Every structure is written in C-alpha cells, then in structure tokens.
Amino acid sequence: MPSAGSEAQDVPAADRRKRGPRLVNLPAVRRLPLYLGALRRFRADGCGRVSTAELALATGLSDPAVKKDISMLGVTGRARIGYEVKSLIAGIERYLGWDRPRRAVLAGVGGLGTALLCGDGFQPRGLRILAAFDDDPAVLGTRVNGIPVHGLGELSRLAGKLKPEVGVLTASPSRVQPVADLFVAAGITRIWTFAEQALSVPRGVTVQREVLSAGLAELLVRSSRNSGKNIAD
Amino acid sequence: MPSAGSEAQDVPAADRRKRGPRLVNLPAVRRLPLYLGALRRFRADGCGRVSTAELALATGLSDPAVKKDISMLGVTGRARIGYEVKSLIAGIERYLGWDRPRRAVLAGVGGLGTALLCGDGFQPRGLRILAAFDDDPAVLGTRVNGIPVHGLGELSRLAGKLKPEVGVLTASPSRVQPVADLFVAAGITRIWTFAEQALSVPRGVTVQREVLSAGLAELLVRSSRNSGKNIAD
DNA sequence: TAGATTGTTAATCGATTAACAATC
DNA sequence: TAGATTGTTAATCGATTAACAATC
Numbered sequence: 050m051p052s053a054g055s056e057a058q059d060v061p062a063a064d065r066r067k068r069g070p071r072l073v074n075l076p077a078v079r080r081l082p083l084y085l086g087a088l089r090r091f092r093a094d095g096c097g098r099v100s101t102a103e104l105a106l107a108t109g110l111s112d113p114a115v116k117k118d119i120s121m122l123g124v125t126g127r128a129r130i131g132y133e134v135k136s137l138i139a140g141i142e143r144y145l146g147w148d149r150p151r152r153a154v155l156a157g158v159g160g161l162g163t164a165l166l167c168g169d170g171f172q173p174r175g176l177r178i179l180a181a182f183d184d185d186p187a188v189l190g191t192r193v194n195g196i197p198v199h200g201l202g203e204l205s206r207l208a209g210k211l212k213p214e215v216g217v218l219t220a221s222p223s224r225v226q227p228v229a230d231l232f233v234a235a236g237i238t239r240i241w242t243f244a245e246q247a248l249s250v251p252r253g254v255t256v257q258r259e260v261l262s263a264g265l266a267e268l269l270v271r272s273s274r275n276s277g278k279n280i281a282d
Numbered sequence: 283m284p285s286a287g288s289e290a291q292d293v294p295a296a297d298r299r300k301r302g303p304r305l306v307n308l309p310a311v312r313r314l315p316l317y318l319g320a321l322r323r324f325r326a327d328g329c330g331r332v333s334t335a336e337l338a339l340a341t342g343l344s345d346p347a348v349k350k351d352i353s354m355l356g357v358t359g360r361a362r363i364g365y366e367v368k369s370l371i372a373g374i375e376r377y378l379g380w381d382r383p384r385r386a387v388l389a390g391v392g393g394l395g396t397a398l399l400c401g402d403g404f405q406p407r408g409l410r411i412l413a414a415f416d417d418d419p420a421v422l423g424t425r426v427n428g429i430p431v432h433g434l435g436e437l438s439r440l441a442g443k444l445k446p447e448v449g450v451l452t453a454s455p456s457r458v459q460p461v462a463d464l465f466v467a468a469g470i471t472r473i474w475t476f477a478e479q480a481l482s483v484p485r486g487v488t489v490q491r492e493v494l495s496a497g498l499a500e501l502l503v504r505s506s507r508n509s510g511k512n513i514a515d
Numbered sequence: 516t517a518g519a520t521t522g523t524t525a526a527t528c529g530a531t532t533a534a535c536a537a538t539c
Numbered sequence: 540t541a542g543a544t545t546g547t548t549a550a551t552c553g554a555t556t557a558a559c560a561a562t563c
Contacts, residue, residue, distance in 0.1 A: 079496035086478040109480030128562040164393030245319040247342030257501035263312035268490035361538040
C-alpha cells in the first residue's frame with residue numbers, strides 16, 4: 050500500500066503568525082469536492098435546484114455546515130426555493146480554481162501513479178497532466194492513458210516547454226526527496242505527495258501530503274471507541 | 283483519478299451528543315502514522331533514542347504538538363535523554379491496534395485496488411487482507427500479490443470462513459453502494475471507502491471516507507493564498 | 516398570509532500553542 | 540550544579556453548532 054492520506058505539510062506556528070490570521074477555513078475547503086460530486090450527480094439527474102437540507106443528506110454532512118460552507122462561495126440562493134445547481138457547481142469550481150485546470154506533471158508511474166493517471170479524474174478536479182516521469186524501463190517511453198512517460202532526467206528540459214505549476218509525486222519512498230528536488234528545479238511550486246515522509250523544499254513551495262494510512266488509523270480508533278467499554282450512555 | 287482523500291463519514295451532531303464528549307483527539311490520531319514512519323526509519327538507521335524536537339523535525343510538525351500527541355500514548359520518556367524509539371513504536375502500534383492486524387477484504391480490483399494490494403503496506407498498518415473481490419473477468423480467478431480475487435457473489439459465502447472485520451472499498455462509483463451492502467451483509471463493521479459519495483449503512487457500521495480530491499482542493503487553495511493579493515505584511 | 520428556507524450572528528466546543536514546572 | 544528535555548496546565552485560536560432574523 051502506498052503511504053498516502055491527507056495532511057498539509059506543517060506550516061510552523063511562527064510562519065503562520067507572520068501571515069496574520071488564517072484567511073480560509075481549510076476543513077471547509079476540503080468539503081467542497083464532496084458538494085461538487087453530489088451536485089454533478091444532481092445535474093446529471095436533471096435536477097435544477099437544491100436546498101441545503103438535500104445537500105446535507107447527499108453528502109452526509111450537517112445542514113448548518115452546508116450553509117456555512119456555501120456562504121464562503123459568494124453564491125446566493127432564494128428563500129423557499131434553494132440554490133441553482135448550476136450556480137453552485139460554478140461557484141465551487143471557481144472558488145477552487147477547478148474551472149481553469151493547472152498545468153501539471155506526475156512522477157512515479159507505479160501502481161498508484163498509473164491508477165491516478167487512468168482515472169480521468171484530474172481534469173475535472175483542477176489538474177491537467179501534461180506528462181509523466183519514471184526511469185523504470187517497463188513504462189519509460191510508453192503512454193498511460195494517452196500521457197507520455199519520460200525519463201526523470203528529462204524533467205528539467207521538458208519543464209521549459211510544459212511550464213508545469215503542479216507536481217504529483219507518487220514515487221517510491223527512496224526517490225521521493227530526489228524527485229521533489231527535480232520538481233523544485235523545474236520551477237514547480239505546488240507538490241501533491243503521496244509519501245508519508247516530510248519533504249524538504251524551499252520557502253514558497255506548497256506541499257500537500259496525502260497520507261492514506263492516517264485514514265486507516267482514524268477508522269480503527271473511531272470504530273473501537275464504540276465497541277469498547279464506553280457504549281453510548 | 284479515483285475519488286479518495288480523508289473525511290470521516292459524518293456523525294450527525296445529535297448522535298455525537300448522545301455519546302457524550304469526544305474521547306479522542308482525531309487529528310492527533312491521524313498524525314500517529316507520521317511519527318510511526320519516522321520512528322521506523324530511525325530504528326532502521328540504528329537510532330535507539332529520540333527527542334520530541336528530533337521527531338518534530340523528521341515529521342514536519344511542531345515540537346509542542348509532538349509532546350501532546352505522545353502524551354496520549356502512555357509512553358514515558360526521560361528528561362535530558364528522550365524516548366526509546368522501540369517504546370514509541372510499540373506505543374503507537376498498540377494505541378492504533380496495528381500490533382494485532384485485523385482481518386480484512388478488498389472489493390474493486392481496478393487500478394487503485396491493485397495498487398493498494400501490491401504495496402505490502404497493509405500488514406504493518408493494521409490490516410490483513412485475506413481476499414479480494416471483483417466481477418471483472420480480467421482479474422477474476424487470478425491472484426494479486428498472492429491474494430486471490432473472487433467474484434463479488436462469493437463474498438457472503440466466504441465471509442463465514444474469513445470473518446473479515448474491515449472492508450476496503452475501491453469499486454467504481456456505480457458499484458460503491460451495492461458493494462457496501464454486500465460488506466454489511468457479510469458482517470463487516472468497518473468500511474474504508476475511496477469513493478466521494480456518502481454510503482448508506484446501518485448504525486454500528488463505521489465508515490471512513492478517503493477523499494483524495496479534498497487534498498487537491500486544499501493544495502490549490504493554500505498555494506493561491508500566497509500568490510494572491512495578500513502577500514505577508 | 517403562513518410557512519419554509521436562506522444566511523448571518525452568537526455560543527459552544529475542541530485543538531493547538533505557549534508557558535513553565537518537574538525531572539534527570 | 541547547570542542545563543536540557545519531559546510532560547502538564549493554561550491561554551489562544553479556530554471550527555462547528557445552534558439560534559434566529561430576513562426573505563421569498
């Protein structure tokens with residue numbers, strides 16, 4: 050199992066204070082894709098309007114949470130009527146910048162990297178993958194879902210042409226830091242990494258860690274809280 | 283791209299109140315795998331002791347956070363000396379229940395499911411995958427990393443023998459709810475799902491959603507907060 | 516109108532951070 | 540001892556929830 054999940058690489062407290070108070074509610078941002086998924090399904094079903102109560106039901110979230118989250122989008126609804134599905138979709142896509150997908154590359158065309166490339170889920174989620182990189186002769190020179198796989202050594206050369214903003218890092222543990230360094234050298238300023246380990250990157254590069262094992266830890270702890278001694282009441 | 287990431291399926295507010303105040307710090311639980319990964323690397327390097335400052339550096343977290351998180355494990359260190367790497371590893375594994383891996387099955391042997399099965403990361407993270415399930419003739423009857431792939435129709439029959447506690451759900455969107463129903467019918471009480479959509483399950487079944495696109499949303503919002511108008515000071 | 520839904524404001528709750536006393 | 544590190548307690552911070560006024 051690759052070690053991925055979902056922790057922002059730590060921003061030390063001191064740095065955050067320098068930037069002043071937090072401007073965005075990140076847990077709310079993380080919920081937006083859930084709304085978006087539900088809304089796209091509503092739209093596919095020919096449903097033109099939704100209430101916050103319906104969205105809460107569809108996403109498994111609470112009604113007040115839905116209201117609060119929508120309020121940050123600047124999309125307005127109408128009392129007694131609800132929201133236009135189309136406006137909400139547009140509002141979320143705009144807020145996340147998913148309406149204008151960013152140029153991206155992926156490094157590490159193993160099992161996870163291949164699975165991500167094949168899913169066709171990047172484009173509707175804000176990323177346009179222009180190329181993949183891996184030195185493994187099994188994939189080097191091939192195409193995965195139409196995306197060419199180059200050697201890692203070609204990254205810096207191709208970066209001049211591709212101008213990627215985002216790097217998806219699905220390399221194996223030992224190559225994670227070297228690949229991160231290649232990303233930085235290629236001018237990439239946003240790294241989405243599926244490795245457990247922390248990355249060392251210069252200031253100005255944003256790292257998002259996807260730590261799958263964190264979800265596994267949470268699942269086991271949440272479930273044993275119930276089966277344990279403290280049954281409700 | 284499969285739609286995975288990391289949201290606990292919502293526990294409605296009312297239900298949570300019935301259970302009284304929250305007993306565990308879930309964000310802290312989610313950080314434990316990061317410590318564990320760093321500690322295992324320390325151990326592999328022959329390092330017998332660590333301080334919280336070293337752990338903070340290795341994981342990219344803050345020193346007070348490390349102290350607070352360790353305090354919930356019941357592992358004690360020694361002033362001026364630090365903690366024994368071995369004790370911390372044992373403490374985290376015990377806290378998470380990863381020292382006694384749970385019987386599990388996986389349904390949906392597509393790109394993501396295969397990647398998870400091949401990684402050999404389940405066992406050291408609390409899960410023992412006994413079997414996989416998928417109706418796709420391309421994988422049905424084969425073995426992935428030594429794990430047999432059965433038809434979904436055999437799940438309930440095999441469950442009597444395998445007695446799985448945990449179900450990993452990597453099926454494609456349209457099969458997610460049906461597979462969840464099969465899991466529940468098979469007596470599975472903990473579901474780790476990689477689908478964006480909410481699952482409908484009876485009370486007593488714990489669902490952990492891994493929503494990868496949430497991480498993507500967070501990455502883009504966090505990074506544009508810096509490149510936008512509000513540059514620090 | 517009456518009633519349902521939006522959308523905001525205030526209250527609660529929980530996590531993180533900072534500070535510091537205890538310990539080796 | 541002096542100094543560094545643990546480990547806890549208090550203060551701060553931020554997110555969630557609840558309540559309700561505004562609106563259609």
